[in-house]
Amino acid sequence: MPTEEKPLQFADVNNDIVRSLVVTGRNYYITLGIAMFVALACFFFPWFYQLYYGIGAAGMNHPTVWGTYLASFIFWIGLSHSGTLLSCVLHITNSEWRKAMYRSAEAMTLFSLLVAATMVMVHVGRPWFIHWAAPYPNQMGLWPNFKSPLLFDVMAITTYLTGSLIFIYMGSIPDFAAVRDRTSGWRRHLYVLLSLGWRGTDTEWHRLGWAYTFLAVLIIPLAVSVHSIVSWDFAMSLVPGLHQTIFAPYFVVGAIYSGTAGIVTVMFVLRKYMNFEHLITQLHFDNLGKLLLFLSLLWTYINMLELFTGWYSGTSAEYEQIKYKLTGFYAPLYWEMILFCAVAPLLMFSTKFRTSFVPMLVLSIAINIGMYTERFLIIATTLSRQYLPDAWGVYVPSLVEISILVGSLAVFVTLFLIFVKIFPSVSIYEVKETMPQPRKREANLES
Amino acid sequence: MSSNALGLFGDPVSALAAAGTLKDAGFARPELMSPIPIHGVEEVLGPKKSVIRRFTLFGAIFGGLGGFALAAGTAVLYVHPTGGRPVITFPPFLIITYEMTILFGILATVLGFLISARFPAIRERVYAPETAVDKFAVTVTCDNEDTFSRAAAILRAAGAEEVRNIREGE
Numbered sequence: 001m002p003t004e005e006k007p008l009q010f011a012d013v014n015n016d017i018v019r020s021l022v023v024t025g026r027n028y029y030i031t032l033g034i035a036m037f038v039a040l041a042c043f044f045f046p047w048f049y050q051l052y053y054g055i056g057a058a059g060m061n062h063p064t065v066w067g068t069y070l071a072s073f074i075f076w077i078g079l080s081h082s083g084t085l086l087s088c089v090l091h092i093t094n095s096e097w098r099k100a101m102y103r104s105a106e107a108m109t110l111f112s113l114l115v116a117a118t119m120v121m122v123h124v125g126r127p128w129f130i131h132w133a134a135p136y137p138n139q140m141g142l143w144p145n146f147k148s149p150l151l152f153d154v155m156a157i158t159t160y161l162t163g164s165l166i167f168i169y170m171g172s173i174p175d176f177a178a179v180r181d182r183t184s185g186w187r188r189h190l191y192v193l194l195s196l197g198w199r200g201t202d203t204e205w206h207r208l209g210w211a212y213t214f215l216a217v218l219i220i221p222l223a224v225s226v227h228s229i230v231s232w233d234f235a236m237s238l239v240p241g242l243h244q245t246i247f248a249p250y251f252v253v254g255a256i257y258s259g260t261a262g263i264v265t266v267m268f269v270l271r272k273y274m275n276f277e278h279l280i281t282q283l284h285f286d287n288l289g290k291l292l293l294f295l296s297l298l299w300t301y302i303n304m305l306e307l308f309t310g311w312y313s314g315t316s317a318e319y320e321q322i323k324y325k326l327t328g329f330y331a332p333l334y335w336e337m338i339l340f341c342a343v344a345p346l347l348m349f350s351t352k353f354r355t356s357f358v359p360m361l362v363l364s365i366a367i368n369i370g371m372y373t374e375r376f377l378i379i380a381t382t383l384s385r386q387y388l389p390d391a392w393g394v395y396v397p398s399l400v401e402i403s404i405l406v407g408s409l410a411v412f413v414t415l416f417l418i419f420v421k422i423f424p425s426v427s428i429y430e431v432k433e434t435m436p437q438p439r440k441r442e443a444n445l446e447s
Numbered sequence: 448m449s450s451n452a453l454g455l456f457g458d459p460v461s462a463l464a465a466a467g468t469l470k471d472a473g474f475a476r477p478e479l480m481s482p483i484p485i486h487g488v489e490e491v492l493g494p495k496k497s498v499i500r501r502f503t504l505f506g507a508i509f510g511g512l513g514g515f516a517l518a519a520g521t522a523v524l525y526v527h528p529t530g531g532r533p534v535i536t537f538p539p540f541l542i543i544t545y546e547m548t549i550l551f552g553i554l555a556t557v558l559g560f561l562i563s564a565r566f567p568a569i570r571e572r573v574y575a576p577e578t579a580v581d582k583f584a585v586t587v588t589c590d591n592e593d594t595f596s597r598a599a600a601i602l603r604a605a606g607a608e609e610v611r612n613i614r615e616g617e
Contacts, residue, residue, distance in 0.1 A: 010482060010581035135517060143525045146518035147539040155543055159550040166557055174579075178482070181576040196561075197568025200578050203495065204564050205484040210499045211560035215553060218503075222549045229542065432483045438458040438581060 008278060010438065013431050017175070017424045018182045020274050024421065027273070035413040043407025046400045047122055055125035057400045064383040064395030068405050069123035071375040074251070075258070076116035076408070077157070077230055078371065082259025083109030084164040085223035088216035097287050099430035100279045104270055105263045106168040107423065111415040112262075113161045115408050122404060149232040156226045163219045168423075170212055173198050175424040190422075227255040234378065240317035241325070241382035246309060250302045257295040257341070258371035264288050264364035266416075268357055270425060279426050282355040289354030292367070296345035303342065317387050324385045325377070329394050333373050334381075340370030451573045452595050453586045453611045454602030459485045462583035465605030467491040472601060474587040474594075480578040499559035506555020507548045514547025515540055573613050586613075 050057040060067040083105035090098035121127040133154045135144055144151050177198035180191035198204060231251035234242040244250075264285065271280040310318040325334055344366055347353045354360065380395050397405075419425070456462040462479060469477040470492060477492065479485060489495055518540040526534055560566070575584045585602060589595040599610045 014580050135521060141525070143521050145527065146521055146543050147536060152539070152542045152546070155546040155550075159546050159553075162550060163553045166553055170557070170560070174482075178579040181579050196566040197572065198566075199572060199574045200480045200482060202479040202481075202485065202488045202492065205481070206488075206495045207497055207499065207560055207564035209484060210497045211556050214499060214503050214556045218507075218549050218552050218556070222546075225542075225545060225549075429483050437483075438583075439460075 008435060010432050010435070013279075013428055013435075014178055014182065016276070016279070017426060017428050018179055020276075020425060021179060021421060022183065022187070028417070028421075032414065032417045035410050035417060038410035039407055039414050041407070042403045043411050046403040046407065050122070050125075050400055050404075051127075057398065059396055059398035059401055061393075061395075063386060063391050063393050064380060066123075066379045066383060067395060068376060068397045068401045069119055071372065071379050072405055072408055073116050073119040073123065074230060074375040074378070075372050076112045076119060076412075077227060078251075078255035078258045078375070079262045079368075080109040080112035080116065080160070080164070080259065081223055081227060081252075081255035082112075082263045083107065084160075084167055084219055085109075085256065086260065086263070088167070088219045088223070091216045092213065092220075096434050097284055099434050100276075100281075100426055101263065101267055101284055102430075103168070103172065103423065103427050104266050104420075104425050106164065106171070107416060107419045107425070108259070108262055108266055109164045110161070110168060111412050111419070112259075113157065113164060114415065115412050117157060117161070118411070119408060149229060149236050152229045153233060156222075156229045160219075160222055160226045163215070163222055167212075167215050167219060169194075170208065170215060171427060171430075172423060173208065174200060175428045178428050179424060224252055227251045234382075239382050239386055240315070241310070241321040241385075242378070244306065244309065246302060246306055250306065253295065253298050253302055254371060254374060257292070257299050258368050260288060260292050260295060261364040261367035261371070264292070264360055265368070268361040268364075270420075271357070274420065274425065276426060279431060282357075285357060285360050286351065286354045289348045289360060292364075293345060293348040293354075296341060296348075296367075300342040303338075321382065321385055325381045328381070329384070330377055330381050333377055337370045337373040337377065340366040341374065449614075450589050450595055451586050451613045452589050452598035452602060453573060453575055453584055453613055454599075454605070454607035455575060455577060455609045455611070456583040456585070456605075456607055457581075459483075459583050461606040462585050463487060463491055465585045465602055465607065468601050468605055469585065469587050469598060472597070474598060477585055477587045478573075480575060480584040480586065482579055482581060482583075485583070497559075498563050499556060502555040502559025502562075503552050506558070507552035509555070510551025511544050511548035513551065514544040517547070518543040575611070582608075 046057075058067060058069070060069075083102070087098060087102040087106050090102065121130060124130065132142060133144055133151065144154075173195055176191045176195035177200065180188060180195050183191060228248035228251065231247035235244055235247035237243060267280050267284060267288070270276050307322055310322045325331070344363060347359070347363065353363075384394055385392055454462075454465060456465065459481060462481070463485060466477040466479055466488075479488060479492075519535045522534050522536075522540075528534075573586050575582065578584045585605075585607075587598050589598055595612060599612075602610050
């Protein structure tokens with residue numbers, strides 16, 4: 001923790017967090033306004049346009065019937081793996097450095113999942129029939145096919161969204177109580193409701209500790225299953241380049257990798273613009289950097305393995321797939337991905353790099369650009385080169401698709417900006433736990 | 448009419464010691480309030496049992512059975528023959544079972560937490576807002592003025608910075 005002139009006190013943490021909620025500068029409103037405008041103009045308007053004129057407004061066509069919508073879906077699901085999963089793992093391993101950053105990371109999970117679910121709505125073309133995926137009695141005799149990975153997806157994502165929402169809420173109850181006592185008006189009413197009447201008694205802490213740990217233990221395997229299931233949406237097809245057993249771990253590692261990079265970006269922004277310099281320190285960036293480096297090496301290994309298994313299969317379709325990926329129409333994107341996700345992260349072998357805020361921010365953004373590219377390539381390269389050469393074709397996203405991709409980022413930013421003004425974005429009580437505990441005062445000792 | 452003696456402390460060690468002394472003096476269930484979880488409470492005030500684990504276990508079992516029943520039941524009611532393969536197929540249905548096990552495990556854990564920690568609070572309870580910042584409080588219920596005086600004396604002797612008399616409903 002900070003060691004400036006005056007050591008941080010318990011009350012300072014409350015003051016900092018309450019200030020971050022109630023004191024709002026002009027820059028915040030300008031950023032929120034821009035984010036909302038971009039979300040409306042680039043996400044909701046093109047989506048409405050597509051609903052009105054039909055799914056043909058998107059560039060998807062035979063043979064590439066999936067496009068950036070599904071790439072964005074995988075990307076946002078992947079980004080969601082940062083928060084809750086990482087937070088759970090660090091919670092049960094008692095990692096002290098988690099405490100200043102996990103709340104925002106969990107919020108990232110929640111909003112990424114919401115954006116991912118919206119991308120599915122955009123992709124399906126007729127979202128008003130989305131309830132057909134739910135098992136409910138109906139006169140059509142229509143029931144979902146539980147043998148399909150798409151249904152696994154519905155179940156897994158619903159469970160993960162529910163679990164993440166509950167996990168972030170449970171961990172925030174003591175903090176809602178802390179800010180409840182310091183706010184007024186509609187905020188006070190809101191926090192009175194959200195805090196459930198929390199008083200911080202020994203029994204309440206005991207119950208919260210148990211419930212929180214149980215949730216963490218339940219959510220870890222859940223998070224792993226979610227991205228494995230997303231990978232089966234692709235791997236259970238018979239398309240060369242997609243039909244691979246490596247896909248589940250490949251997707252899980254990629255998800256945690258892009259998610260951790262996402263945390264670095266969010267931590268930088270919070271540190272800089274919410275004035276959390278003394279709460280989010282070089283230590284956090286150093287540790288996140290080590291984790292990112294490890295994940296980048298693992299991701300690189302799996303990518304090499306993917307190429308190797310394709311080559312080792314000895315089938316002409318797989319050979320063609322690899323050749324197309326490395327040298328075909330999308331090859332510049334492939335090599336950009338390798339540069340951003342496999343080569344550039346090697347800089348993090350240097351401690352100086354890991355503890356430098358701006359370079360880490362730039363690298364984290366580069367990694368996520370690379371990871372989006374990876375998701376795009378998984379779909380675009382494979383569907384463009386299937387078994388029959390007369391069915392080969394190239395897919396280029398339409399303006400509507402590109403706009404919705406940019407807009408989805410704005411939707412995420414809008415949700416996050418609203419979050420930081422309602423939820424305490426750093427856990428008050430867990431930061432206090434990492435600080436020196438108050439000691440008996442001299443006066444008491446004398447008496 | 449019963450009241451509550453609430454002693455405010457500046458540090459967790461004194462608060463914990465005060466709670467222990469009150470318990471030894473015969474006060475039923477002294478309660479600690481703190482901005483962070485205090486370690487060593489169970490050594491002083493006795494072990495705490497939680498029913499949450501049972502909720503989690505039964506929720507998970509219910510979810511698992513329900514998930515499999517949903518998938519298998521659907522397959523039986525809406526038979527979809529595929530190349531002579533069995534109608535109830537374990538590998539895909541186990542995934543639904545797995546997800547529903549976790550979903551209901553999570554929901555039951557929350558229910559267990561709410562019930563065992565008595566949330567949400569319907570009535571006003573004894574509380575000191577300072578304990579959400581940097582103070583530690585010990586409270587006990589007192590039947591009459593004499594009991595309150597005795598509790599207040601113990602709290603002051605243990606180093607309480609302030610002792611409050613909080614009546615029910617205040």
